[in-house]
Amino acid sequence: xxxxxxxxxxxxxxxxxxxxxxxxxxxxxxxxxxxxxxxxxxxxxxxxxxxxxxxxxxxxxxxxxxxxxxxxxxxxxxxxxxxxxxxxxxxxxxxxxxxxxxxxxxxxxxxxxxxxxxxxxxxxxxxxxxxxxxxxxxxxxxxxxxxxxxxxxxxxxxxxxxxxxxxxxxxxxxxxxxxxxxxxxxxxxxxxxxxxxxxxxxxxxxxxxxxxxxxxxxxxxxxxxxxxxxxxxxxxxxxxxxxxxxxxxxxxxxxxxxxxxxxxxxxxxxxxxxxxxxxxxxxxxxxxxxxxxxxxxxxxxxxxxxxxxxxxxxxxxxxxxxxxxxxxxxxxxxxxxxxxxxxxxxxxxxxxxxxxxxxxxxxxxxxxxxxxxxxxxxxxxxxxxxxxxxxxxxxxxxxxxxxxxxxxxxxxxxxxxxxxxxxxxxxxxxxxxxxxxxxxxxxxxxxxxxxxxxxxxxxxxxxxxxxxxxxxxxxxxxxxxxxxxxxxxxxxxxxxxxxxxxxxxxxxxxxxxxxxxxxxxxxxxxxxxxxxxxxxxxxxxxxxxxxxxxxxxxxxxxxxxxxxxxxxxxxxxxxxxxxxxxxxxxxxxxxxxxxxxxxxxxxxxxxxxxxxxxx
Numbered sequence: 001x002x003x004x005x006x007x008x009x010x011x012x013x014x015x016x017x018x019x020x021x022x023x024x025x026x027x028x029x030x031x032x033x034x035x036x037x038x039x040x041x042x043x044x045x046x047x048x049x050x051x052x053x054x055x056x057x058x059x060x061x062x063x064x065x066x067x068x069x070x071x072x073x074x075x076x077x078x079x080x081x082x083x084x085x086x087x088x089x090x091x092x093x094x095x096x097x098x099x100x101x102x103x104x105x106x107x108x109x110x111x112x113x114x115x116x117x118x119x120x121x122x123x124x125x126x127x128x129x130x131x132x133x134x135x136x137x138x139x140x141x142x143x144x145x146x147x148x149x150x151x152x153x154x155x156x157x158x159x160x161x162x163x164x165x166x167x168x169x170x171x172x173x174x175x176x177x178x179x180x181x182x183x184x185x186x187x188x189x190x191x192x193x194x195x196x197x198x199x200x201x202x203x204x205x206x207x208x209x210x211x212x213x214x215x216x217x218x219x220x221x222x223x224x225x226x227x228x229x230x231x232x233x234x235x236x237x238x239x240x241x242x243x244x245x246x247x248x249x250x251x252x253x254x255x256x257x258x259x260x261x262x263x264x265x266x267x268x269x270x271x272x273x274x275x276x277x278x279x280x281x282x283x284x285x286x287x288x289x290x291x292x293x294x295x296x297x298x299x300x301x302x303x304x305x306x307x308x309x310x311x312x313x314x315x316x317x318x319x320x321x322x323x324x325x326x327x328x329x330x331x332x333x334x335x336x337x338x339x340x341x342x343x344x345x346x347x348x349x350x351x352x353x354x355x356x357x358x359x360x361x362x363x364x365x366x367x368x369x370x371x372x373x374x375x376x377x378x379x380x381x382x383x384x385x386x387x388x389x390x391x392x393x394x395x396x397x398x399x400x401x402x403x404x405x406x407x408x409x410x411x412x413x414x415x416x417x418x419x420x421x422x423x424x425x426x427x428x429x430x431x432x433x434x435x436x437x438x439x440x441x442x443x444x445x446x447x448x449x450x451x452x453x454x455x456x457x458x459x460x461x462x463x464x465x466x467x468x469x470x471x472x473x474x475x476x477x478x479x480x481x482x483x484x485x486x487x488x489x490x491x492x493x494x495x496x497x498x499x500x501x502x503x504x505x506x507x508x509x510x511x512x513x514x515x516x517x518x519x520x521x522x523x524x525x526x527x528x529x530x531x532x533x534x535x536x537x538x539x540x541x542x543x544x545x546x547x548x549x550x551x552x553x554x555x556x557x558x559x560x561x562x563x564x565x566x567x568x569x570x571x572x573x574x575x576x577x578x579x580x581x582x583x584x585x586x587x588x589x590x591x592x593x594x595x596x597x598x599x600x601x602x603x604x605x606x607x608x609x610x611x612x613x614x615x
Contacts, residue, residue: 019078028068028079038124038245039080040064041113043134043154045105047089049206051197052228053154056128056238057082060152063238064126067246075246077124083116085109087134090494091171091200095435095469100461100566102133103282103492104576107589109137117145124249125149126241129213130198130228132205132495136283139218143255143290148248150241150357151219153210155228156328157198162189169193170201172322172496175472179438198228202321204495207328208276209283211337215267216287217258217356220244221341222369225332247359259291262608263354264300266362269610272314273344274337275323275391275410277495278503279466286586297584303394303403307531310390313612314349316410317380322496323411324386326378334378338371347382351608382612395502397532398539399514399524404506404584405488405533407526411498413475415448415484419528421500423448423486425518425535429455429564431467431491438473445474447483450524454515455564457490457508458580458587462566462573467503468494475499486526488533490515492583502526502533504583510565512555514538517547 019033042057044050061082068079087105088098117125125142129135129151142149159168164185174193177186199206207224214224223237248254264284271280285296293299317340320326331337344350345363352363360368373381380386391410396403415421426449428434434453437444445451451474458464467489474485475498486500490508493501507513514535518524523536538544555562568574579589 022081023078026065026079026081028065029070032068032070032076032078035076035078036123037078037080037120038064038068038075038249039120039122040082040126040128041116041138042082042084042128043087043109043130043138044084045087045089045131045134047091047131048157048194048197049089049131049199050154053128053130056152056154056233059234060126060128060238060241063242067242075124075249080120080122085112085134085138087131090131090466090468094175094466094494095431099465100463100573102466103458103464103587104572106133106137106286107576108572109134110140113138113141114144117141117147123147124245126245127151128154130154132199132209132279135209135213136286139213140286140290143259143287146254146256148245148253149218149255150245150248151213152223152233152237152241153219155198155226155230155233156201156207157194158196158227158229158329159201159327160193160195163192164188168327170321170327172202172204172472175468175496176476178469179442179473179476196229200496201327201329202496203274203276203318203328204322205277205279206495208271208274208280208495211274211276212267212271212280212284214337215270215341215362216263217354217362218255220356220358221338221365222336225328225336227329227332244358248357251359253355253359256291258355258357259287260354261293261300262351263362264288264291266350266354268301268306269309269314269349270341270344272310272390272392273317273340275316275318275320275387275408278392278406278408278493279495281392281394281406281504282492282583282587285584286588289586289588295585297403303396306394309610310392310409312389313610314390315382315385316387316389316391317343317374317382317385319378319380319386322498330378334375335371338366338369339374339379342366342371343374343379343382348611348613349382350610393528393531395526395531395533397534399488399518399533399535400505401514402506402582402584404504404582405502406504407502408493408497409528412500413478413498415486415500416528421450421486421526423450423524425450425452425520425522425524427452427454427518427520430566431456431465431470434470435473438470438477442477445477445485447485449485451485451487452515452518453487453489453491454509455490455562455566457506457510458583459577460490460508460510460565462568462577462580464491464583464587466492466494468496471497471499471501486524488515488524500526505533506582506584508582510562512551516551516562517544519547
């Protein structure tokens with residue numbers, strides 16, 4: 001098997017010396033060293049999310065090694081040693097200054113994958129991915145490289161058990177008791193919430209994005225939901241992955257053949273149906289960009305269509321944490337994410353003709369897997385869903401001119417009357433200031449407050465931290481006091497956040513967005529009938545102009561930067577500050593949009609329209 005794109009024919013003994021050495025150490029055919037290369041990559045980091053990755057990488061590497069050769073049916077390529085990316089832990093950093101590096105970790109992963117694939121000239125890639133940002137960075141790098149590739153989730157962690165209540169718990173359980181004065185209980189939950197290893201187990205960002213990656217076709221659907229410690233991941237899946245990759249190399253199917261406009265639309269619809277994380281609205285545009293699409297809203301799905309589908313067409317089909325009761329291990333026990341995909345296909349909500357990494361169409365892959373019907377407890381049917389409307393909504397209005405603000409409707413626990421929330425603004429110029437108030441003076445928060453946290457966007461923080469600590473404390477406060485307190489921010493949220501929380505508000509405050517003009521006591525209205533987020537006072541042109549002038553005066557007196565923005569005291573933070581695009585475009589490091597896409601795809605009109613034949 002030989003690939004025509006990059007064939008290294010080099011008789012220079014200096015350049016060949018290490019290549020011979022690697023082949024000798026890996027135990028592969030020395031005469032294959034000038035053939036195109038193939039290899040395995042994995043995500044690594046400082047949390048238990050990544051503890052199982054190396055085991056899978058090594059199992060796949062050995063399977064691949066045994067498949068390398070010049071005999072019929074083998075892969076006639078040069079095998080290289082595995083490579084790993086690095087990332088930080090969201091769970092250990094939430095609520096701290098270090099959380100600014102979380103989304104930046106997606107970009108760092110992207111850069112390291114890009115360097116490895118491009119410099120090594122890899123013509124075949126298998127990637128084992130973990131946590132939530134590194135998989136997206138890995139996929140973006142793979143899409144830009146655009147040679148045959150396939151991905152596998154490392155898998156989720158199993159739930160913990162509270163030894164006193166015998167209830168199932170997870171990392172979100174720990175965050176939601178952070179404000180408690182019961183120190184013994186807090187330590188117990190901290191010790192018991194995350195047994196074993198694997199990535200977060202609820203329908204948080206990790207599992208939202210793994211489901212997304214499976215549906216767009218870059219990961220076999222049956223490899224998404226099994227837990228990290230499932231023996232299939234080291235005994236069965238490596239052989240299947242190598243076979244799939246061999247077929248992709250033989251047929252020259254590349255990631256951009258798989259990640260198409262139609263497959264991206266499928267994945268967004270499934271994200272709605274699983275009540276997925278708001279972070280999908282950052283990661284989907286970045287994946288689309290890497291796949292060759294210049295603008296997600298223009299070329300994949302407009303905000304208007306997104307909201308129509310979520311509001312009227314796509315229901316939530318899973319009773320999953322954080323808004324429900326179950327975890328991904330329960331979904332796996334009930335047949336896996338392929339049950340959900342099959343249900344949506346049969347309802348007419350997905351395009352089954354999209355290509356996948358298995359060589360089958362999405363519909364063919366589901367048919368082969370032959371998943372069971374929804375059980376009605378963990379996974380629901382479209383006819384009788386868990387929730388009638390999709391889990392996500394994007395908002396416009398005078399606080400979100402970019403139409404970037406996003407609400408996880410599946411996680412809202414109260415406060416909407418006739419789909420409208422009206423409250424008074426309580427303004428904080430940093431998450432640290434909010435956390436300080438929640439810790440020391442929680443009684444200042446009143447029913448119908450809308451907390452505003454600003455200067456925490458992609459450029460302002462810099463790094464757009466997620467606010468799981470803040471939202472968890474607010475959720476607990478609301479439950480204890482029987483009140484409703486909302487939160488809106490130019491930052492983002494964990495997939496584990498619940499409540500009336502709205503993120504990605506843009507333009508962000510650091511760049512002069514209207515969120516930076518709100519004052520304490522302003523009336524904030526969230527209207528899900530019109531899908532708008534508005535500040536009543538800013539409808540008055542005189543007030544708006546006066547506040548803009550006041551804001552600009554502060555900026556001008558501080559050398560062109562608002563004094564409330566975070567300190568960019570490392571090269572990475574500085575790079576993020578000056579190169580980040582808006583949340584609507586994925587909040588990545590792309591300083592020149594004209595250079596984003598070397599071969600932009602045309603915005604072809606969809607020939608498939610989700611119908612939901614049961615409605």
